[in-house]
Amino acid sequence: MQAVILAAGESSRFWPLNYRHKTLTRILGRPLISFLVQDLKLAGIKDIVIVQDGARSIEKELADKSLRYAIQEEPTGTGDAILAAEKLVRDRQFFVLNADDTDVKENIKVIKREFRRGKSKAVLLASRTKTPHLFGILKTRGKKVLEVIEKPKPGREPSNLKNDNFFLFSRDFFDYLKRVSSHPFSLIYALNLYAKENPVAAVISKKETMSLKLPWDLLPILEAKLNSPDFKTKIAKSVKVARNVIIEGKVFIGDGVTIGENSIIKGPCFIGDRCQIRANNFLQGPLNLEEDLIIRSFSELKNCIIERGNHIHRCYLSDSIIGENCRLGAGFISANRRIDRDNIYSTVKGVKIDTGLTRFGVIMGNNTRFGINVGTMPGVFVGSNCLIGPGSVIFENMPDNTKIITKFQTQILKSRKQLRGNHKG
Numbered sequence: 001m002q003a004v005i006l007a008a009g010e011s012s013r014f015w016p017l018n019y020r021h022k023t024l025t026r027i028l029g030r031p032l033i034s035f036l037v038q039d040l041k042l043a044g045i046k047d048i049v050i051v052q053d054g055a056r057s058i059e060k061e062l063a064d065k066s067l068r069y070a071i072q073e074e075p076t077g078t079g080d081a082i083l084a085a086e087k088l089v090r091d092r093q094f095f096v097l098n099a100d101d102t103d104v105k106e107n108i109k110v111i112k113r114e115f116r117r118g119k120s121k122a123v124l125l126a127s128r129t130k131t132p133h134l135f136g137i138l139k140t141r142g143k144k145v146l147e148v149i150e151k152p153k154p155g156r157e158p159s160n161l162k163n164d165n166f167f168l169f170s171r172d173f174f175d176y177l178k179r180v181s182s183h184p185f186s187l188i189y190a191l192n193l194y195a196k197e198n199p200v201a202a203v204i205s206k207k208e209t210m211s212l213k214l215p216w217d218l219l220p221i222l223e224a225k226l227n228s229p230d231f232k233t234k235i236a237k238s239v240k241v242a243r244n245v246i247i248e249g250k251v252f253i254g255d256g257v258t259i260g261e262n263s264i265i266k267g268p269c270f271i272g273d274r275c276q277i278r279a280n281n282f283l284q285g286p287l288n289l290e291e292d293l294i295i296r297s298f299s300e301l302k303n304c305i306i307e308r309g310n311h312i313h314r315c316y317l318s319d320s321i322i323g324e325n326c327r328l329g330a331g332f333i334s335a336n337r338r339i340d341r342d343n344i345y346s347t348v349k350g351v352k353i354d355t356g357l358t359r360f361g362v363i364m365g366n367n368t369r370f371g372i373n374v375g376t377m378p379g380v381f382v383g384s385n386c387l388i389g390p391g392s393v394i395f396e397n398m399p400d401n402t403k404i405i406t407k408f409q410t411q412i413l414k415s416r417k418q419l420r421g422n423h424k425g
Contacts, residue, residue, distance in 0.1 A: 006081045027221070039105050077186045082173075094171070135163065140161065218305055223268075248265070249285065250285075275291065277295050289306050298314045299315045323366040325367050334375075368383070383400035
């Protein structure tokens with residue numbers, strides 16, 4: 001069978017990391033979408049079509065000649081994206097899935113098994129969710145799918161089964177896509193129309209599948225990758241380790257890495273090529289450090305994804321994601337918990353939402369620079385190409401290409417005798 005991967009969306013909810021398609025975020029030294037391609041091939045699917053945008057960023061990044069590509073010039077919806085691949089689909093049945101899907105190998109098995117029973121012309125994957133208002137929710141009768149309702153209002157959900165955007169379609173589904181108008185939800189409209197005229201079945205995953213709708217969804221995906229059996233300890237021969245360094249747990253350390261005196265690394269942890277970990281640092285997994293990073297002395301990092309080319313100087317970073325080529329001045333602190341320990345809220349596309357997390361630091365774009373002694377409050381997003389002056393505290397999202405300079409009151413110098421007199425008064 002063939003598979004069509006949808007990777008042409010603009011990833012608008014992924015700001016400030018949407019300077020490229022969200023699945024090009026690098027984890028373990030490679031773009032996230034490459035794991036999906038690998039899993040499909042291991043599941044026996046060799047004919048893979050990727051629908052990308054006109055910039056061809058997926059094609060350039062993967063550089064895999066075994067893949068074929070279709071172009072969706074404008075991000076008008078997933079239905080149009082599937083239609084863009086029609087000429088490349090030759091089989092009577094084909095899989096359709098988002099570029100961020102995980103657990104592919106097992107899901108393909110259960111979907112195939114259901115289809116082979118011969119009672120359905122299409123099969124989709126579903127899983128149970130505690131937040132149905134965020135997803136397309138299935139209305140079903142037994143295994144039969146009657147309808148998919150996008151983001152139902154709280155209290156009006158037909159079930160707690162969310163559509164995981166992993167489908168096995170018969171080729172006649174293209175005809176139904178052509179019967180509905182172009183729309184961001186055209187795939188769902190066509191699927192609902194198809195379900196009225198053809199049997200469509202749902203297979204339910206045993207656990208809620210991981211989605212990649214919002215930037216912080218990367219962190220549990222990282223944790224799953226680092227804790228999988230495929231991730232193994234490996235330390236390149238060219239690594240230089242100074243005195244009194246402690247390395248524990250599953251840790252991958254790439255070529256040309258240097259680790260300074262008294263540093264502690266506790267896995268699971270990935271450290272990319274040519275990173276410089278200076279003396280007296282504490283790195284605790286799950287942690288992903290891409291290539292060419294400089295972590296200066298007395299920094300503490302844990303549960304983070306840090307992309308290529310960053311310089312970090314005596315910082316505390318936790319539960320955070322940092323884009324490429326940022327500079328974090330000495331004393332930077334990412335607050336990752338509310339003082340009342342309640343859930344952390346973040347603002348996405350102008351809407352304040354409950355992240356469901358009690359530990360969440362900062363999300364940062366590319367090429368942003370921080371002065372000394374800067375702090376960010378939990379759940380704050382900082383855009384690309386920003387400049388933050390010394391002593392600032394960031395309480396709310398910073399758009400791309402903005403600057404914050406904190407002005408301080410003039411300090412008044414007094415003698416100690418004057419201070420004692422004022423205190424008595």
